[in-house]
């Protein structure tokens with residue numbers, strides 16, 4: 001894929017590696033039984049992993065019906081279901097590390113990995129909760145590893161209220177938990193700034209979409 005991509009000075013030199021989660025993840029309680037965990041720079045040297053993901057891993061340009069016309073989804077997608085090999089060994093390690101850290105609280109493993117590629121500032125995801133599946137009625141977790149150019153992940157309570165802003169890129173981790181998918185919404189807004197590509201990897205338990 002021919003994407004103008006300027007490797008970042010941040011993490012070019014390092015070998016990619018995950019840093020520990022225990023004792024370093026910070027939790028912020030939100031209203032309505034939701035919470036968000038964050039660990040900036042969870043994956044060090046993530047530029048090398050980004051390079052692999054920006055290659056030909058089967059990215060799909062989806063289209064969806066909007067009223068009477070079909071429009072392009074403004075980002076590329078690649079979905080990895082249970083048992084499907086992930087495109088970089090460190091992503092499998094990331095899922096295993098999340099599983100070890102969160103299993104006592106979550107009670108089940110993270111199984112799927114949904115990848116989104118935001119090619120530039122025109123790519124985005126509109127306000128939504130991941131509540132097509134079980135998260136519509138039950139508490140769960142969605143863990144997001146972000147690689148590449150930071151973009152703000154915004155969260156706001158369903159029904160309105162001020163939004164929170166988490167800039168995510170370069171190996172940062174955020175985990176949305178508790179009732180977050182049904183009592184809060186999240187989005188990645190478009191920006192007119194010049195930004196490089198960002199890839200987000202969302203790890204979800206079975207039946208959470």
Ligand SMILES: O=C(O)CCC(=O)C(=O)O
Nearest residue numbers: 116125130144153188200
């Ligand atoms: O890019 C992100 O970090 C968020 C993506 C997202 O919310 C989704 O695919 O459901």
Ligand SMILES: [Fe+2]
Nearest residue numbers: 128129130186
């Ligand atoms: Fe989402």
